Amino acid sequence: MTDQHEQEFLNNLEKKLWTSANKLLPSLDAAQYKHVMLGLVFLKYVSDAFDIRRDELRAQFANPDHEYFLDPADFDGGAEGEDYQAEVAVELEVRDYYLETNTFWVPPVARWQFLRDNNKVVIGGAELPVHIKGETKHIKISSIGHLIDYALEAIEIDNQKLKGVLNKRYTQLQIDQAKLGELIDLISTIPFKHESLSSKDILGHVYEYFLGQFALAEGKKGGQFYTPKAIVSLIVQMLEPYKGRVYDPAMGSGGFFVQSEQFITAHKGKIGDVSIYGQEYNHTTWQLAAMNMAIRGIDFNFGKEPANTYTNDQHPDLRADFVMANPPFNMKEWDSGVDDNDPRWVYGRPPSGNANYAWLQHMLYHLAPNGSMGLLLANGSMSSNTSGEGDIRKALVENDLVECMVALPGQLFTNTQIPACIWFLTKNKNARTAASGRQLIDRRNKVLFIDARNLGYMKDRVLRDFTQEDLNKICDVYHAWQTGKDYADQKGFCSSANLADIQKHDYVLTPGRYIGAKDVADDGExxxxxxxxxxARLKMQFEDSDRLEVEIKKNLAGLGYEF
Structure with missing residues (x-):
């Protein structure tokens, strides 16, 4: 979590960028605007990371104690000689130096300095010199949009995982080219140095902020690809994906993967110990997710193409150690082309009118024997008996797959007011050592229920959010329950129930059924x-209500209205 000083810095940056960009691009709708901004933020992000590594290499070439030291004595004129400087320039273009530190490789024509220096020059067309490994190549550029598209195409050529991913449509934008140049100048002002925040922190925050703003601007459609950061953080903190295969079958822009990386880094783990797998149906969102991974240097496998998870599973043989997702709530008509006897429907065929249990069983199908999963679903999934959903839920409980249920407060999402919950499931509740190193106790035939509906705060008039203290409170009680250390039921917040308890409630998994009401302090009355x-007070209020009703009717009659 950022401290107050850092948060103030980021808030001011957000306001500046969003306000300025809106002034520059008033003619674009949110769908176009999104790609214009995120494409340029992407270029700025990878270029800044590349420049940091270049500066490190220059220092290493000049350091006699480093393995990359270039001895000036081997060149005429020493460190200031042309031969030495030319050799440094050549070495700075060796791609392997960047890949060894997981730094995204950026070709010369895509580097931000090149864009910034030439965005005004190319208005009306120009021929630009590009210096690569000591050689100069001239390229013809017809406009600023062409300059940006050329940069994105060069990145795809040099980074095959991004082939066909980046939106190279700046040439087609129906906007004033000078405005596009001003936008480059604006993004150039994103500070890439701060006393306590790294450039990766700053630009990553900007990227996520714009995703959130576009979700708000596009309404329901935008919300399909954006999950509140606090909810993603909560699931990641509870599952603790330190090592193994991480899978999201409805990945949106890749928020779970980003938070997994940040969690691993914060706990001194290695991102290389985690393999990322995802799938997404929407082509635009699939592109955003790939960009999101690339700017952070995270290796990924998102399948060959955007595809429907049910009819074109991009990872049919995957058995993941951690599965995390926020699939669309209560999705209808999801099963067109899906076999009724699909092997994923182990616990019952999900109804055509609601995909909640289809998502859940798809994730279970892809879960490894010792794997754990967490997914967001609408609250109805905890109690619905419609079209066999109750039978599926009963089968999940009877097969001891449900580990924890968390009820969430309302107003967390930009695109829906549907109350939500988090399901945590595992295929192995036996005593064992988790990937995090925690020693888990035997939890067979037990389920932890957590009611978090009273946690959080209103960050504005519309949206609710969690503090880090809220997240810690939920995670701490979950891990205490898993390990058997310092766990105790808390009325109104958490309770550990056994199979018999759940059977008494007809397999309804709503936490409120199990945790009881919070004790109210005795006021002595x-x-x-x-x-x-x-x-007596209620009687007086009823009398006041009757009196006011008479007065209102009298006033309306005086205005000529009959009531």
Whole structure:
């Protein structure tokens, strides 16, 4: 979490960028605007990371104690000689130096300095010199849009995983070229140095901020690819994906993968110990996810193409150690082309009118024997008996797959007010050592219920959010329950229930059924006295209501309205 000073810095940066960009691109709708901004932020991000590595290499070439040291004595004129400087320039273009530190390789024509220096020059067309490994090549550029498209195409050529991913459509934009040049100048002002935040922190925050703003601007459609960061962080913190295969079958822009990387880094782990697998149906969102991974240097496998998870599974043989997802809530007509006897429907065929249990069983199918999963679903999934959903839920409980249920507060999402919950499932509740190193106790035939509906705060008039303390409170009780260390039921917040308890409630998994009401402090007033006082107050309020109703009707009659 950022401290107050860092957060103030980021908030001011957000406001500046969003306000300025809106002034520059008033003619674009949110769908176009999104690609214009995120494409340029992507170029700025990878270029800054590349420049940091270049500066490191220059220092290493000049350091006699480093293995990459270039001895000036081997060149005429020493360190200031042309031969030495030319050799440094050549070495700085060796791609392997960047790949060894997981730094994204950026070709010369895609580097931000090149774009910034030439965005005004190419208005109306120009021939530009490009210096590569000591040689100069001239390229013809017809406009600023062409300059940006050329940069993106060069990145795809040099980074095959991004082939066909980047939106090279700047030439086609129906906007004033000078405005596009001003936008490059604006993004150039994103500070890439801060006393405590790295450029990766800053630009990563900017990228996520714009994703969130586009989700708000595009409404429901935008919300399909954006999951609130706090919810993603909560699931990642609870599952602790330190090593193994991580899979999201409805990945959106890749938020779970980004948070997994940040979690691993924060806990001194190695991102190389995790393999990333994802799938996404929407082509635009699939592109955004690939860009999101690339700017962070995360290796990924998102399948050959954007595809429907149900009819064109891009990872049919995958058995993941961690599965995390926020699939579309209550999705209808999801099963066109899906076999009724699909091997994924182990616990019952999901109804055509709601995909909640289809997502859940798809994820279970791809879960490894010791794997754990967490997914967001609408609250109805915890209690619905429609079209066999109750039978599927019963089978999940009877097969001891459900580990924890978390009820969430409302107003967390930009695109829906549907109340949501998080399901945590595992195929192995036996005592064992988790990937995090935690020693888990035997939890067979037990389920932890957590009611987090009263946590969080209103960050504005519309949206609710969690603090880090809220997240820690939920995660701490979950891990305490898993390990058997310092866990105790808390009325109104958490309770550990056994199979018999759940059977008594007809396999309904709503936490409120199990945790009970929070104890209310005794105010010293006798119950009989309190009831008499409150009943008298209620009687007076009813009388006031009747009196006001008469007055309102009289006033309306005076205005000529009959009631």
């Amino acid at each position: 006798a119950f009989a006295d309190k009831m008499a006082r409150l009943t």
